[in-house]
Amino acid sequence: xxxxxxxxxxxxxxxxxxxxxxxxxxxxxxxxxxxxxxxxxxxxxxxxxxxxxxxxxxxxxxxxxxxxxxxxxxxxxxxxxxxxxxxxxxxxxxxxxxxxxxxxxxxxxxxxxxxxxxxxxxxxxxxxxxxxxxxxxxxxxxxxxxxxxxxxxxxxxxxxxxxxxxxxxxxxxxxxxxxxxxxxxxxxxxxxxxxxxxxxxxxxxxxxxxxxxxxxxxxxxxxxxxxxxxxxxxxxxxxxxxxxxxxxxxxxxxxxxxxxxxxxxxxxxxxxxxxxxxxxxxxxxxxxxxxxxxxxxxxxxxxxxxxxxx
Amino acid sequence: xxxxxxxxxxxxxxxxxxxxxxxxxxxxxxxxxxxxxxxxxxxxxxxxxxxxxxxxxxxxxxxxxxxxxxxxxxxxxxxxxxxxxxxxxxxxxxxxxxxxxxxxxxxxxxxxxxxxxxxxxxxxxxxxxxxxxxxxxxxxxxxxxxxxxxxxxxxxxxxxxxxxxxxxxxxxxxxxxxxxxxxxxxxxxxxxxxxxxxxxxxxxxxxxxxxxxxxxxxxxxxxxxxxxxxxxxxxxxxxxxxxxxxxxxxxxxxxxxxxxxxxxxxxxxxxxxxxxxxxxxxxxxxxxxxxxxxxxxxxxxxxxxxxxxxxxxxxxxxxxxxxxxxxxxxxxxxxxxxxxxxxxxxxxxxxxxxxxxxxxxxxxxxxxxxxxxxxxxxxxxxxxxxxxxx
Numbered sequence: 001x002x003x004x005x006x007x008x009x010x011x012x013x014x015x016x017x018x019x020x021x022x023x024x025x026x027x028x029x030x031x032x033x034x035x036x037x038x039x040x041x042x043x044x045x046x047x048x049x050x051x052x053x054x055x056x057x058x059x060x061x062x063x064x065x066x067x068x069x070x071x072x073x074x075x076x077x078x079x080x081x082x083x084x085x086x087x088x089x090x091x092x093x094x095x096x097x098x099x100x101x102x103x104x105x106x107x108x109x110x111x112x113x114x115x116x117x118x119x120x121x122x123x124x125x126x127x128x129x130x131x132x133x134x135x136x137x138x139x140x141x142x143x144x145x146x147x148x149x150x151x152x153x154x155x156x157x158x159x160x161x162x163x164x165x166x167x168x169x170x171x172x173x174x175x176x177x178x179x180x181x182x183x184x185x186x187x188x189x190x191x192x193x194x195x196x197x198x199x200x201x202x203x204x205x206x207x208x209x210x211x212x213x214x215x216x217x218x219x220x221x222x223x224x225x226x227x228x229x230x231x232x233x234x235x236x237x238x239x240x241x242x243x244x245x246x247x248x249x250x251x252x253x254x255x256x257x258x259x260x261x262x263x264x265x266x267x268x269x270x271x272x273x274x275x276x277x278x279x280x281x282x283x284x285x286x287x288x289x290x291x292x293x294x295x296x297x298x299x300x301x302x303x304x305x306x307x308x309x310x
Numbered sequence: 311x312x313x314x315x316x317x318x319x320x321x322x323x324x325x326x327x328x329x330x331x332x333x334x335x336x337x338x339x340x341x342x343x344x345x346x347x348x349x350x351x352x353x354x355x356x357x358x359x360x361x362x363x364x365x366x367x368x369x370x371x372x373x374x375x376x377x378x379x380x381x382x383x384x385x386x387x388x389x390x391x392x393x394x395x396x397x398x399x400x401x402x403x404x405x406x407x408x409x410x411x412x413x414x415x416x417x418x419x420x421x422x423x424x425x426x427x428x429x430x431x432x433x434x435x436x437x438x439x440x441x442x443x444x445x446x447x448x449x450x451x452x453x454x455x456x457x458x459x460x461x462x463x464x465x466x467x468x469x470x471x472x473x474x475x476x477x478x479x480x481x482x483x484x485x486x487x488x489x490x491x492x493x494x495x496x497x498x499x500x501x502x503x504x505x506x507x508x509x510x511x512x513x514x515x516x517x518x519x520x521x522x523x524x525x526x527x528x529x530x531x532x533x534x535x536x537x538x539x540x541x542x543x544x545x546x547x548x549x550x551x552x553x554x555x556x557x558x559x560x561x562x563x564x565x566x567x568x569x570x571x572x573x574x575x576x577x578x579x580x581x582x583x584x585x586x587x588x589x590x591x592x593x594x595x596x597x598x599x600x601x602x603x604x605x606x607x608x609x610x611x612x613x614x615x616x617x618x619x620x621x622x623x624x625x626x627x628x629x630x631x632x633x634x635x636x637x638x639x640x641x642x643x644x645x646x647x648x649x650x651x652x653x654x655x656x657x658x659x660x661x662x663x664x665x666x667x668x669x670x671x672x673x674x675x676x677x678x679x680x681x682x683x684x685x686x687x688x689x690x691x692x693x694x695x696x697x698x699x700x
Contacts, residue, residue, distance in 0.1 A: 149558070168555075169555035173697065255516050257694075258695055
């Protein structure tokens with residue numbers, strides 16, 4: 001619309017050869033207009049994604065005085081605690097991504113089988129939309145209020161069933177973190193996976209059935225291969241989501257720098273160990289590399305998946 | 311900690327003083343004539359004082375600084391938890407007395423974040439005007455402070471201040487155990503191993519991040535055969551407590567104490583002490599003890615003025631207030647030991663009831679040297695971890 005107001009002739013005003021010429025011309029203008037419209041987005045991405053990434057990357061290779069060095073990167077590889085924190089974070093991310101993906105996919109399947117306009121579906125989808133973002137201190141608080149040492153469930157079981165104080169120390173361990181992360185991983189899976197399931201057509205099932213296929217052969221030859229890329233893509237997204245989480249874990253386990261995100265915080269906001277900001281940036285660069293690899297994989301898989309979802 | 315603070319700060323301050331000598335010689339040499347010295351060509355009125363560079367209250371005294379501060383309207387503070395060393399009272403009293411509002415940003419952050427925030431917000435008018443810093447951070451950022459000597463300068467022992475007033479120790483405290491006394495009676499660190507305290511013990515802050523947490527581990531080491539040279543027994547002590555489920559890795563706060571989530575807290579006596587009254591009102595009999603099976607562990611905090619303060623006069627008025635008799639007694643009432651305690655005891659201006667309630671131990675506190683702190687940090691980096699791979 002904006003293009004025609006700046007004086008580009010409408011296709012009908014053009015000479016006989018017009019359509020091709022006019023189409024190309026207006027689309028060139030349109031493309032320029034599109035770029036203009038994208039400026040705020042690019043500025044946003046540049047300011048809040050590329051610029052910080054650059055700051056981290058430069059910081060990782062410089063000393064506090066700004067000279068080039070490999071010491072920060074060296075420190076990451078030389079310090080067992082740093083390597084361990086990557087290992088713990090990756091383990092946590094893999095386990096919670098698998099739990100989230102499998103349970104979330106089953107939940108999505110249950111939702112898809114129901115009435116597409118039913119109240120249950122609306123409710124589940126809306127609830128998942130909220131819960132997928134319900135992380136951080138609030139989630140941890142709710143979790144502890146439920147199963148902490150003084151949690152509602154803990155006290156209920158103590159008062160009515162066991163009558164002794166229970167050992168809830170598992171809450172403050174990797175097990176507790178995994179359970180906690182499941183609260184946002186499963187709903188996130190539903191949100192990203194539901195559209196793919198919706199894309200599965202009844203006709204395909206009918207066609208498979210009319211050729212004598214049962215449920216197994218449908219999933220083996222039709223449903224499975226179609227959904228596999230979206231499932232794997234969602235799995236990677238969940239991995240990244242858990243890998244980069246900080247506030248939830250920090251609120252639950254405030255002691256020690258166990259996860260790599262916590263390890264970075266220990267380097268940059270300590271009043272005991274100072275001048276280690278750039279080691280923190282080297283750790284952050286390690287995270288960026290891992291996440292970037294995963295996201296490239298995700299983009300590739302998504303491109304394959306979108307063939308079917310269209 | 312105290313010794314370390316002094317040494318480090320002395321070294322760092324020395325280099326700054328040497329560098330700054332040429333420029334700031336006159337102001338420090340003429341504290342009583344600062345208004346005229348600071349504004350040679352202007353009329354010698356109080357309004358002509360450039361508070362950004364004033365190194366003392368000058369001829370106008372505290373009233374002049376605080377009147378100028380009132381004109382500025384606001385004091386930007388950062389990282390002052392109202393329940394830390396009675397800071398809530400300090401801030402309320404200051405505003406009531408001088409009519410300067412306090413904008414207290416991020417009350418619960420650590421010292422390094424104070425410095426980071428000051429750098430990020432520099433020039434916005436929202437940057438902190440004053441800092442309250444842990445010694446290690448204070449020593450590392452001396453170039454960010456303005457030299458200022460409050461009127462009570464002579465009362466402050468030389469070991470507790472930088473010669474030109476770039477930094478001054480404000481209060482210290484002992485490491486303590488605060489606990490809900492309905493659980494039992496805790497006198498020693500060894501008492502904490504009792505199975506009845508399962509899931510109840512917390513340490514204020516990660517020792518790799520927070521000074522309070524760090525000194526808690528030092529205290530545990532001293533109680534378990536460790537020494538200032540070797541804090542490993544302290545790490546092992548907490549590991550064993552975590553193993554038995556007694557120690558939980560939660561960061562304690564007034565809310566976690568009130569809700570019963572962390573009914574036993576290792577923290578500075580001035581933090582644990584400030585919980586007594588609020589918890590009493592909620593029916594919890596909170597007690598504070600300095601464990602008898604370890605020598606006492608203490609550390610100073612450091613007050614400084616941001617040289618790029620948005621409200622330089624208000625910042626200097628705040629410094630005058632915290633070192634005044636009223637300010638020092640406010641800390642004492644919060645179980646912190648103010649830096650002018652000796653002079654005020656001599657002068658009889660100390661709050662005797664508050665001093666008696668504080669009941670400091672007779673033994674001299676243990677102080678870690680710089681090298682000992684570095685060794686402790688290395689041990690903590692590899693050993694202080696509560697999430698492990700399964």
